[in-house]
Amino acid sequence: MASVEEGSGSRLVQPDKYKWELVLLLWGAFFLNQADRQVFNVVLPLIRADLHLTDTMLGLIATTFTVVFGLLVPFAGLAGDIVDRRRVVLISLLIFSTGTLLTGFASSFLLLLLFRGVATGAGEAFYAPAAGSLIGSAHDKTRARALSIHQTANYTGTVLGSLLAGWAGQTFGWRSAFLIYGVMGLVWGVVFFLRSRRYAIPAPATRARGDQKDLFGEAVKLIATTPALIGQMLAFGGLIFVSVGFLTWTPTLLFERFGLQLADAGFSATFYHFMGAYVGVLSASWLTDRLIPSIPRIRLWVMALGLVASAPFIWWAAEAQSLAHIYIALAAFGVARGMYDAGIFAAIFDVVEDRLRATVMGIVLASGFLIGAASPVIMGSMKAQYGLEGGMQMLAAAALIAGVVLFAATMVRPLRPRT
Structure with missing residues (x-):
């Protein structure tokens, strides 16, 4: 009989009854994870004016967040393969929510860097692998379907997070947006703890078998001998470079170029993009699930195509001089981005056994966020000389390169490690 994680009561809910409620609880946590991440980007002009910060300083805060995330996420992966994954998720939720709450009280650049860049970044790092x-x-x-539904929390959290943060920032000041989401996260942490502790969830295989000694080394060896994973590491770095820069500065582009109100700028920068991403991720996951038995590389090919297809639409958004054009470009970029997102975790699960999944995911995520960390500060530094359009053109080039690299990696044989 498989080992199961501890529960609090004598009656634990069995897998067929908990698996969709688990997705719902994690969807809520991921929603807050992504909403918290976007709050800073939306109220960035208000923070800049209130605390008298430069664009480079603001970019450095976003870059610090990404670096901290990237450095800690491998440890998060190890934790997810050794201890109760529910505990890892709960601790993550409580830490990033507390960091978000404290950001609302920051009165200087250094405190913003500590609460937003370090505390929130550290908390969010421990979420995804577990x-x-x-x-x-x-x-x-139902794995691919469940993962795709969970991924939509990313999009919804970013869009609604932007809308509420913009409204709260305009109405009550930028600090209120962080306070609202910080409190919401702490409350959801209580809900998650009370509901998930009832589940009879299998323990991580490494813990059940007691073979935890060289988990990280084994995961690194697997990645080094698996072309599909090497390609995903590099491509994910390109995607994060694009995504972090895009989400950090697009609300400001709409605010400055078109004179939109802060709430409208934050909402429009994400709504059209992620509505397109909904279409891309759900359709691509449905298609690749059906084709992968006969075309083993289909998930990776669709991911590479999504990255390549993103490039012209990012470039178009950078040059657009009308709201209609930029919204169309953002939506098309979203469809392409969703094609990539549909395979992020499913493609890893295709080649990695359960006992190493969280660790491998942590390493892949770390590589992506460390590669992508420089994007916000580079765009902030470029802004004075080249404008935000110059920075977005740089993002378009990065997406194209990442897609080509991933496609090239899929052509190396064997696709999976030899056994």
Whole structure:
């Protein structure tokens, strides 16, 4: 009989009854994870004016967040393969929510750097590997569907997070946006703890078998001998470079170029993009699930195509001089981005066994965020000389290169490690 994680009561809910509620609880946590991440980007002009910060300083805060995330996420992966993954998710939720709450009280650049860049970045780093592995262990035949539904929390959190943050910032000041989401996250942490502790979830295989000694080394060796994983590491770095720069500065572009109100700028910068991403991620996951038995590389090919297809639409958004054109460009970029997102975790699960999944995911995520960390500060530094359009053109080039690299990696044989 498989080992199961501890629960609080004598009656634990069995897998067929908990797996979709688990997705719902994790969806809420991921929603707050992404909403918290976007709050800073939306109220950035208000923070700049209130604390008298430069664009480079603001970019450095976003870059610090990404570096901290990237450095800690491998440890998050190890934790997810050794201890109860629910505990890892809960601790993550409580830490990033507390960091968000404290950001609302920051009165200087250094405090913003500490609360936003370090505390919130550290908390968010521990979420994805454990959450993805929880879903993977609870869902078998419905795994891709469950992961895609979970991924939509990313889009919804970014869009609604932008809308509420912009409204709160305009109405009550920028600090209120952080306070609202900080409190919401702490409350959801209580809900998650009370509901998930009832589940009979299998323990991580490494803990059940007791083979935890060289987990990280084994994961590194697997990645080094698996072309599909090497390609995903490099491509994910390109995607994060594009995504972090885009989400940090697009609200400011709309605010400055078109004179939109802060709430409208934050909402429009994300709504059209992520509505397109909904279409891309759900359709691509449906298609690749059906084709992968006969075309083993289909998930990776669709991911590479999504990155390449993103480039011209990012460039168009950078040059657009009308709101209609930039919204169309953002929506098309979203469809392409969703094609990539549909395979992020499913493609890893295709070649990695359960006992190493969180660790491998942590390493892949770390590489991506460390590669992508420089994007916000580079765009902030470029802004005075080249404008935000110059920075977005740089993002378009990065997306194109990442897609070509991923496609090239899929052509190396064998696709999977030899056994």
